[in-house]
Amino acid sequence: MKLTRIIFFVLIVISAGCISPAVQVKTNEGQGELAKRLTKVQDRLLHGDVPKFTTEFILADVSLDPAYQRRFTEFSGDISGRYLQALSMTQPEANPVDIHSLAEQVLKYQKPDGRFGDESLSFAPGDISDRHMALLWGNGRLLVGLMEYHKAYGKPEVLQSAVRLGEFLSGIAGTMLKPEVAEQFKESLAMGYICFTQLMEGWAMLYDATGDKSYLELAEKAGQYLPERGVQHSHGYLNTLLGSLMLYERTEDETHLSFARDRFDELVASTDYLVTGGVAEFFGEPREGHSYRDEGCSEADFLFVAFKLWEVTEDSKYLELAEKCLLNHFFFNQFETGDFGHHHIDRGVGFVASDNVGYAWWCCNFHGIRGLHETQGHCVTCKENACRVNLFLEGTFGGEEATVSINRTGQKEPGYMLEVTEAASGTSLHVRKPSWAESFQMLKNGSEMEVNTLADGYVDAGPVIKGDRFEIRMEYRLSLVTRSGELYDWENAPSGVQAALLYGPYLMSVDDISQRQFMAEPSSRNIVWLDEVPSPAPSESDFCPEAYLSASYFHDGMYGNHQTIFRPMAETSWQYPGNTRFWFQFDRKQ
Numbered sequence: 001m002k003l004t005r006i007i008f009f010v011l012i013v014i015s016a017g018c019i020s021p022a023v024q025v026k027t028n029e030g031q032g033e034l035a036k037r038l039t040k041v042q043d044r045l046l047h048g049d050v051p052k053f054t055t056e057f058i059l060a061d062v063s064l065d066p067a068y069q070r071r072f073t074e075f076s077g078d079i080s081g082r083y084l085q086a087l088s089m090t091q092p093e094a095n096p097v098d099i100h101s102l103a104e105q106v107l108k109y110q111k112p113d114g115r116f117g118d119e120s121l122s123f124a125p126g127d128i129s130d131r132h133m134a135l136l137w138g139n140g141r142l143l144v145g146l147m148e149y150h151k152a153y154g155k156p157e158v159l160q161s162a163v164r165l166g167e168f169l170s171g172i173a174g175t176m177l178k179p180e181v182a183e184q185f186k187e188s189l190a191m192g193y194i195c196f197t198q199l200m201e202g203w204a205m206l207y208d209a210t211g212d213k214s215y216l217e218l219a220e221k222a223g224q225y226l227p228e229r230g231v232q233h234s235h236g237y238l239n240t241l242l243g244s245l246m247l248y249e250r251t252e253d254e255t256h257l258s259f260a261r262d263r264f265d266e267l268v269a270s271t272d273y274l275v276t277g278g279v280a281e282f283f284g285e286p287r288e289g290h291s292y293r294d295e296g297c298s299e300a301d302f303l304f305v306a307f308k309l310w311e312v313t314e315d316s317k318y319l320e321l322a323e324k325c326l327l328n329h330f331f332f333n334q335f336e337t338g339d340f341g342h343h344h345i346d347r348g349v350g351f352v353a354s355d356n357v358g359y360a361w362w363c364c365n366f367h368g369i370r371g372l373h374e375t376q377g378h379c380v381t382c383k384e385n386a387c388r389v390n391l392f393l394e395g396t397f398g399g400e401e402a403t404v405s406i407n408r409t410g411q412k413e414p415g416y417m418l419e420v421t422e423a424a425s426g427t428s429l430h431v432r433k434p435s436w437a438e439s440f441q442m443l444k445n446g447s448e449m450e451v452n453t454l455a456d457g458y459v460d461a462g463p464v465i466k467g468d469r470f471e472i473r474m475e476y477r478l479s480l481v482t483r484s485g486e487l488y489d490w491e492n493a494p495s496g497v498q499a500a501l502l503y504g505p506y507l508m509s510v511d512d513i514s515q516r517q518f519m520a521e522p523s524s525r526n527i528v529w530l531d532e533v534p535s536p537a538p539s540e541s542d543f544c545p546e547a548y549l550s551a552s553y554f555h556d557g558m559y560g561n562h563q564t565i566f567r568p569m570a571e572t573s574w575q576y577p578g579n580t581r582f583w584f585q586f587d588r589k590q
Contacts, residue, residue, distance in 0.1 A: 032393055032394020032395045032406070032407075032408070033331070033393060033394065033542075033543050034372055034375060034376055034393055034394070034395050035394075035395055037331070037334055037338075037372055038090070038369065038372040038373065040334070040337075040338035041334065041338040041339065041340065041365055041368050041369055041372070042090065042092050042338075042369060043338060044337055044338035044339055044361075044365060045083075045086075045087075045365055045366075045369075046092060046094070046095050046096060046097075047096070048337075048338070051070065051361060053083070053097065054097070055097055055098075055101070055102055055105065056068050057070060058079055058080055058083050058097065058102065059080055059102070059105060059106065059109070060073050060079075061073045061074075061075060061076050061077055061078055061079055061080055061117070061138055062076055062077055062080050062106055062109040062116045062117065062142070063109055064076070064109075064117065064118070070362075071362055072362050072363075074117075074118075074131060074134045074135070074138075075134045075135070075137050075138035075141075076115075076116045076117025076118065076134075076135050076138040076139060076142075077106075077116045077117065077138040077139050077140075077141055077142025077143075077145075078137065078138040078141045078142070078362070078363065079362055079363075079366075080102075080106055080116075080142055080145065081138070081140075081141035081142030081143065081144060081145030081146065082141055082145060082363060082366035082367070083097075083102070083145065083366060084099070084102070084103060084106070084142075084145030084146065084148060084149045085141075085144055085145040085148040085149070085366065085370065086365075086366040086367075086369040086370055086373075087099055087369075088145075088148045088149045088151070088152040088153070089148060089152070089369070089370060089373050090369060090373055091152070099149070100153070100155075103146075103149050103155065103158055104157075106142070106146075106161075107157065107158070107161045110161055110164065110165070113168050113171075114164035114165050114166075114167050114168030114169075114171075115135070115139060115165065115168045116138070116139055116142055116165070117135045117138060117139065118131070118135060121135060123171075123172040123175050123176075124175065125175050125178065125181075128175065128176070128181055128184070128185075130188065130191040133185060133188065133191040133192070133193075133195040133196070134191060134195070136169075136172075136176075136195045136196055136199070137195040137198065137236070139165060139168075139169065140169075140195070140198050140199045140201070140202055141198075142165070143162060143165050143166065143169070143199070143202030143205075143206070144201055144202045144205060146158050146159075146161060146162040146165070147159075147162055147202060147205035147206065147208075147209065148205075150162065150209060151205075151209075159209055159210075162202075162206060162209075163206065163210065166202070166203070166206045166215065169199055169202075169203075169218075170214065170215075170218060173218055173221070173222070176196045176222075177221055177222065177225065179225070181193070182225040182227065186227035186228075186230060186232070187227075187230055187231050187232075189231065189232070189233055189282055189290075190233045190236075192227075192232050192233055192236065193225065193226070193227055194226070194232055194233055194235075194236025194237055194239070194240055195236065196222060196225075197222045197223060197225065197226050197236070197240040197243070198236050198239045198240055198243065199218075199219070199222060199243075200219040200222055200223055200240060200243025200244065200246070200247065201239060201242060201243045201246060203215040203216070203218055203219040203222075203243075204216070204219060204243060204246040204247060204250060207250060208250075216247060216250060216251060219243060219246075219247050220247060220251075220256070222243075223240065223243065223244050223247065223256070223259065226240050226263075229263075229266075229267065229270070229272060229283040229284070230283060230284060231282055231283055231284040231287070232282065232283050233281070233282055234272075234279045234280065234281060234282060234283055234295065234298040234301070235281075235295055235297040235298045235301055235367075237283070238279075238298060238301035238302055238304070238305050239301050241260045241263055241264055241305050242260075242301065242304050242305050242308060244256045244257075244259050244260040245257065245260045245305065245308045245309065245312060246308075248260070248312065249312065257312060257313075260305070260309070261309060261313070264305055264306075264309060267279070268321065272284070274294075274329065274345075275481060275483075275500045275507065275582065275583075276294075276325075276328050276329040276332070276507055276569070276582070277302075277321070277324035277325040277326075277327075277328045277329045277330075277507070278294060278298065278299040278302055278325050278328070278329030278330065278333075279294070279298050279299070279302060280292060280293065280294055280295075280298075280345060281293050281294060281295040281298060281342065286347075291342075291344060291354075292344065292345050292347075293342045293343055293344045293345055293354075293358065294329065294333060294342060294343050294345060294351075295341070295342055295360070295364060296330075296333045296334070296340030296341050296342075296360060296363075296364030296365075296367060296368050297340075297360075297363050297364050297367040299325060299329050299330045299333050299340075299371070300330065300340075300364075300367040300368060300370060300371035301367070302321075302322075302325050302329075302330075303322050303325055303326060303330060303371050303374070303375065304370075304371070304374065306318045306319070306321045306322035306325065307319075307322050307374065307375075307378055310322065310378075314456060315456075316432070316456050316457035316458075319378075319390060319432075320434070320435060322378070323391060323434075323505060324505065326371075326375060326391075327505050327506060327568070327570060328505075328506065328507045328568070328569055328570055330371060331570035331573060332351070332569050332570045332572065332573050332580075333364070333368070333573070334368060334573050335357070335358075335359055335573060335577065336573065336574050336575055336576055336577075337359060338365075339359035339360065339361060339364070339365055339368075340360060340364035340365055340367065340368035341358040341359050341360030341361075341364045341365075342358030342360055342364075343358060343577065344358075347583075348524075348583060349524075349579065349581050349583060350509065350569075350579075350580050350581045350582040350583055351577075351579070351580045351582075352579050352580075353577060353578050353579050354577075357577060375391070375393075376395060376397055377397070378390055378391060379391045379393050379395065379397045379406065380397045380406075380418075382427065385426055385427050385428065386427065386428050386429075386430055387427050387428075387429055387430070388429075388430045388431075388432065388458060389418065389429070389430070389431045389432060390432055391432075392406075392416060393406065394406050394407055394408050394416070405417075405418065405419045405421060406418045407419075418470075425465065425466075426463075427463075427464065428460070428461070428462060428463050428464065429460075429461040429462070429463075429464045429468075429470070430454065430458035430459065430460055430461065431458060431459045431461055431470070431472060432457060432458050432459075433451070433453055433457055433458065433459050434457075434474075434504075434505065435457070436476065436477050436502070436504045436505050437474040437475065437476070437477065437504070438474075438475040438476060438477040439473075439474065439475045440459070440472070440473070440474055441472065441473040441474075442459060442461065442470060442471070442472050442473075443470065443471040443472075443473075444461065444468065444469070444470055445468060445469050446469070446471075449461065474504075476503050476504030476546075476547070477489070477502070477503075477504065478490045478501075478502070478503055478533075478534070479501075479502045480493045480497065480499035480500070480501060480502070480586060481499055481500050481502060482497060482498065482499045483498065483499075483583075490530070490533060490534075493530055493586060495530065495586075495587050495588045496585075496586075496587050497585075497586050497587075498583060498584070498585055498586075499583070499584065499586055500582050500583055500584070501528075501566060501582075501584065503547055503549060503566070503568075504547060506544065506547050506568035506569070506570070507568065507569045507582055508547075508549065508566040508567065508568060508569065508582070509566065509567065509568070509569035509572060509580050509581060509582045510564055510565070510566060510580075510581050510584075511572045511575075511578055511579060511580040511581070512578045512579045512580075513572070513575050513576070513578050514565065514567070514572075514575075515564050515565055517555075517562070517564070518553065518555070518562075518564040519579060519581065520555075521557075522556045522557045523555070523556060524556065525556040525585065526553055526554065526555055526556050526584070526585065527553060527554040527556075527585050527586070527587045528551055528552070528553045528584050528585065528586050528587075529551075529552045529553060529554065529561070529586075529587065529588065529589060530586050530587065530588050531552075531588050531589050531590075532551070532552045534549035534550060534551040534566065535549065535550050536548065536549065536550070537549055537550040537565050539567070541567070541571060543568070543570070543571055544567075544568050544571070547567065547568050548565055548566070548567050549565070549566045549567075550563050550564070550565055550566075551563070551564060551565075551566055569582055
């Protein structure tokens with residue numbers, strides 16, 4: 001389906017340097033969607049109110065001071081650790097909380113046995129309860145935070161504290177690794193066995209800093225007991241898969257890679273994987289008494305696992321899964337305040353309004369920062385004298401060897417200028433050819449090139465030198481995906497089908513703030529007509545102006561044909577949360 005011609009103007013200046021996701025990314029504030037969203041959530045943490053993140057507020061889960069009561073202090077070290085991790089990664093300027101002073105004060109609350117939190121809790125066999133699992137979760141997040149801080153700033157006293165915490169966790173592993181404990185907590189939701197298995201991430205980081213292989217041995221044992229998805233907390237489950245991939249990177253044992261890849265592939269093939277590209281807070285069917293909603297931490301973890309699988313396997317399907325989550329569910333999950341959090345899900349509609357707006361300041365904001373930061377490291381990567389353009393997002397990406405600036409140059413027919421301002425010579429260029437592109441053309445310095453697609457889904461642009469210009473022209477594919485996962489081009493879609501609408505990489509939506517008439521009662525049986533191909537619609541969007549479509553529909557309860565505007569679901573995150581529909585009824589008039 002050829003609707004809108006999207007032209008990407010690409011100015012490439014490439015180097016032979018290596019840009020990997022682990023490299024500190026240089027990003028110009030104010031450039032593009034990634035920087036905009038990162039600035040928004042960091043401003044929320046640094047300068048927001050209700051709650052205001054003071055030192056006392058952050059440390060409440062390790063100080064346990066009754067004068068500073070807040071939510072989830074029983075998860076001892078959860079906010080403290082996440083704060084240290086996220087802000088050690090991004091190191092924002094003008095932080096009213098001195099992160100070095102914060103780290104020093106965290107250490108003061110460490111107990112003699114190395115733990116943080118309630119020292120009265122016994123980890124003897126038979127004593128394990130939800131309170132123990134909460135402490136383990138928080139201590140695990142704090143271990144990662146301490147290690148990320150040490151990685152950034154190299155403070156030996158922080159590493160020493162992390163080692164003491166590691167010794168405590170090693171000491172209680174004998175109890176936690178008993179099969180009966182794993183069985184006891186396999187369906188305990190947020191207090192489940194994943195509170196123990198998520199320690200794999202911190203153990204891998206401890207190994208990096210100390211070289212002590214006992215941490216890898218513990219991680220290997222813990223991963224073996226990860227229960228099936230069932231009704232588990234998706235955040236902890238996906239974080240455990242990330243730990244397994246980290247274990248593979250450090251041991252080169254294919255068992256760990258196969259475990260994580262198989263579990264992830266099974267998830268994507270299941271009904272637990274949503275058409276939005278993400279997952280719900282808990283796996284399984286909605287349960288009575290529990291909200292059916294998403295969670296920003298889980299969407300970020302989905303990104304991390306997909307990106308990591310792409311890194312270690314070089315299978316582009318994982319990059320496309322990461323991109324789908326990023327541009328749809330992960331971006332949507334962020335609120336207009338900058339917060340990440342929870343949105344309620346109606347399986348017949350999409351995301352629906354709730355009486356409690358789910359700004360999850362206690363966890364999702366930090367994981368959201370990490371997700372945006374790590375995405376920056378995957379936009380452009382270089383390896384073995386070949387640079388790859390992986391994601392078409394604005395920003396400045398790179399490291400010491402090369403810096404690539406990507407800027408949008410158009411609105412109605414958007415273009416991108418990519419310029420590498422620090423460069424060596426002798427590198428070839430590969431540009432990703434997305435599966436959602438109906439057509440793909442490339443022009444080099446004004447002359448059309450033959451598009452030779454490599455096995456990994458990239459187009460080989462050949463050797464490049466400073467000043468080479470590449471113009472890439474794509475057309476978005478317009479398609480419908482049913483609840484069972486069947487994919488149809490618009491022309492071939494069956495009549496009378498309930499489906500979601502995809503346009504290029506975007507999941508399209510209609511919401512009750514921008515399209516009130518479509519969503520007005522009664523709207524549950526509105527029909528979008530397949531007889532007329534949607535046409536480009538006017539847009540003032542800074543994010544994706546080319547992806548607004550006008551479509552003809554029948555409104556339940558009245559006669560006549562009407563028009564509504566479909567736009568990418570992620571754009572609705574910049575308005576107060578309402579009802580956002582992405583499941584529609586499609587039919588033909590005859």
